[in-house]
Amino acid sequence: MDINALSRIGGVQPQIQTKTYTxxxxxxxxxxxxxxxxxxxxxxxxxxxxxxxxxxxxxxxxVHQVMIAGxxxxxxxxxxxxxxxxxxxxxxxxxxxxx
Numbered sequence: 001m002d003i004n005a006l007s008r009i010g011g012v013q014p015q016i017q018t019k020t021y022t023x024x025x026x027x028x029x030x031x032x033x034x035x036x037x038x039x040x041x042x043x044x045x046x047x048x049x050x051x052x053x054x055x056x057x058x059x060x061x062x063v064h065q066v067m068i069a070g071x072x073x074x075x076x077x078x079x080x081x082x083x084x085x086x087x088x089x090x091x092x093x094x095x096x097x098x099x
Contacts, residue, residue, distance in 0.1 A: 041076045048073040 021029075048069040054060040 038080070041073075041080050044069070044073040044076050 048066075051060060051066045051069045055063065055066045060066060
């Protein structure tokens with residue numbers, strides 16, 4: 001086996017095309033992402049409340065389903081609050097920076 005023959009083969013250079021985004025596109029996509037995330041949190045809260053109401057009326061027999069929906073909504077809300085806190089903290093840190 002001739003190892004030197006392999007060294008003569010040129011390396012494959014991947015063609016990476018990077019798209020540059022305008023600040024307007026970035027802010028629009030970030031805004032859409034945040035709106036979608038908040039809508040998902042709200043949907044989880046509504047679903048949890050509906051399941052709890054149905055369980056109280058006796059329409060749902062599976063308590064596991066109700067508890068899982070409640071915990072899912074709770075975790076999603078806690079994560080949202082932590083992200084909000086970090087965003088506010090970052091903003092305050094930027095405002096403290098000298099120009």
